[in-house]
Amino acid sequence: MPARVIIFTGKGGTGKTTSAAATALLCARKGYKTLVMSSDPAHSLADSFDMPIGGEVKKLMDNLWGVEIDAHTEMHKEWGTAIAYARQLLSVQYDDALAGEIMAIPGIDEVFTLLKIKKFINDYDVIILDTAPTGHTLRMLALPEAVGGAGQKLIGLEKKVTKVLKPFEDMVGVPLPESSTFDETEKLYVRLMEAKNLLAGKNTTVRIVLNPEIMCIRETERAMTFMNLFGFHVDSVILNKVLPKEVKDPYFDKWKKLQKKYMKEVELSFKPLSIMSIPLMETEVVGTKLLGDVARELYGKKDPTTIFTSEKPFDIGKRKGKFYIRIKLPFTKKEDIDIEAADDRLIIKVGWYKRVLTLPAVVVRQSVKKAELKNGYLTIVFEGKKKEKKK
Ligand SMILES: Nc1ncnc2c1ncn2[C@@H]1O[C@H](COP(=O)(O)OP(=O)(O)OP(=O)(O)O)[C@@H](O)[C@H]1O
Numbered sequence: 268m269p270a271r272v273i274i275f276t277g278k279g280g281t282g283k284t285t286s287a288a289a290t291a292l293l294c295a296r297k298g299y300k301t302l303v304m305s306s307d308p309a310h311s312l313a314d315s316f317d318m319p320i321g322g323e324v325k326k327l328m329d330n331l332w333g334v335e336i337d338a339h340t341e342m343h344k345e346w347g348t349a350i351a352y353a354r355q356l357l358s359v360q361y362d363d364a365l366a367g368e369i370m371a372i373p374g375i376d377e378v379f380t381l382l383k384i385k386k387f388i389n390d391y392d393v394i395i396l397d398t399a400p401t402g403h404t405l406r407m408l409a410l411p412e413a414v415g416g417a418g419q420k421l422i423g424l425e426k427k428v429t430k431v432l433k434p435f436e437d438m439v440g441v442p443l444p445e446s447s448t449f450d451e452t453e454k455l456y457v458r459l460m461e462a463k464n465l466l467a468g469k470n471t472t473v474r475i476v477l478n479p480e481i482m483c484i485r486e487t488e489r490a491m492t493f494m495n496l497f498g499f500h501v502d503s504v505i506l507n508k509v510l511p512k513e514v515k516d517p518y519f520d521k522w523k524k525l526q527k528k529y530m531k532e533v534e535l536s537f538k539p540l541s542i543m544s545i546p547l548m549e550t551e552v553v554g555t556k557l558l559g560d561v562a563r564e565l566y567g568k569k570d571p572t573t574i575f576t577s578e579k580p581f582d583i584g585k586r587k588g589k590f591y592i593r594i595k596l597p598f599t600k601k602e603d604i605d606i607e608a609a610d611d612r613l614i615i616k617v618g619w620y621k622r623v624l625t626l627p628a629v630v631v632r633q634s635v636k637k638a639e640l641k642n643g644y645l646t647i648v649f650e651g652k653k654k655e656k657k658k
């Protein structure tokens with residue numbers, strides 16, 4: 268059976284690495300064959316465990332392995348030719364340094380860590396992924412979908428055009444790629460789609476780590492909208508660094524009041540999602556002893572591999588003879604949503620996120636009857652036959 272994958276994400280410094288490491292430790296202690304992976308170039312996983320880890324899978328203790336993927340090297344290994352070509356193309360218009368800068372899209376190299384998951388998926392019971400604070404990792408997975416069928420067509424078309432034009436490169440004025448570049452780009456495209464499908468699958472859940480602070484709460488709300496829109500299953504939020512009751516010093520009175528208010532807000536906002544919390548420990552969390560303590564605070568007697576909230580981010584079904592697509596879109600206002608139907612695709616725009624849903628065959632020929640936003644759910648109802656375009 269493929270591994271249960273748990274992804275930890277959240278704003279910078281909230282405790283993603285600590286939560287990921289503590290969860291991995293507990294999984295291993297419970298007897299699951301566990302791999303903990305980091306896609307963060309800062310590689311703090313090793314600091315958290317207080318053990319060297321590195322770019323190759325390393326056994327850390329019974330049932331626990333760790334790896335800190337060097338995403339940058341991984342990207343150049345996998346995608347070197349296409350990147351080199353894009354740089355070459357850009358350097359016609361910009362100087363080389365600037366071209367390099369443009370290619371350094373935040374988060375792009377991290378995606379290559381996600382591609383690695385596929386390699387390990389059948390070798391472990393559980394894979395825990397600690398991500399970088401940028402929050403771009405999962406966002407990048409939306410890329411192949413946004414490019415969609417157009418991307419595939421373009422790859423095919425450019426391949427042909429390049430073949431014809433290559434001998435006239437000087438006249439065209441831009442360097443033309445070898446067709447192998449397109450093969451590689453195509454391969455990457457397919458692999459990104461595979462990674463996206465794997466991570467939106469039923470064995471993968473995302474846990475968002477936040478602190479009881481207003482900026483963290485807002486960021487988590489935005490993350491929730493994105494995750495739901497793209498079909499990533501968030502099964503819990505982890506509220507970290509909560510001041511414990513034992514803290515009596517009046518200096519912290521205001522902090523405690525504020526945290527209480529924010530914890531209430533988190534509860535109201537994210538229900539029915541499971542909300543777990545970790546107190547602010549006496550010191551920073553380094554080494555297996557303290558990680559074990561954090562795991563106990565976090566999960567108590569619960570199995571960390573449990574899917575704590577089973578609700579799916581979106582579903583397709585039939586009600587009163589009409590097909591519908593229902594997407595959970597909390598923290599979204601009606602005026603922020605824009606829906607466009609184009610051939611076999613439905614484009615849902617929420618603010619500046621854009622989701623392109625390839626419609627299932629049953630509704631492709633139908634038109635959108637109505638779309639309604641209620642209680643945090645967007646429901647799109649389909650009906651009848653779509654009018655054929657006049658020739
Ligand atoms: N509950 C806690 N009590 C005390 N210290 C904590 C707690 N959780 C995390 N820390 C400490 O806070 C610091 C940041 O935690 P951590 O590295 O897990 O955050 P992160 O979200 O992974 O950060 P980054 O965004 O930089 O990757 C670390 O020094 C860690 O030991």
Ligand SMILES: [Mg+2]
Nearest residue numbers: 283284307311
């Ligand atoms: Mg970290």
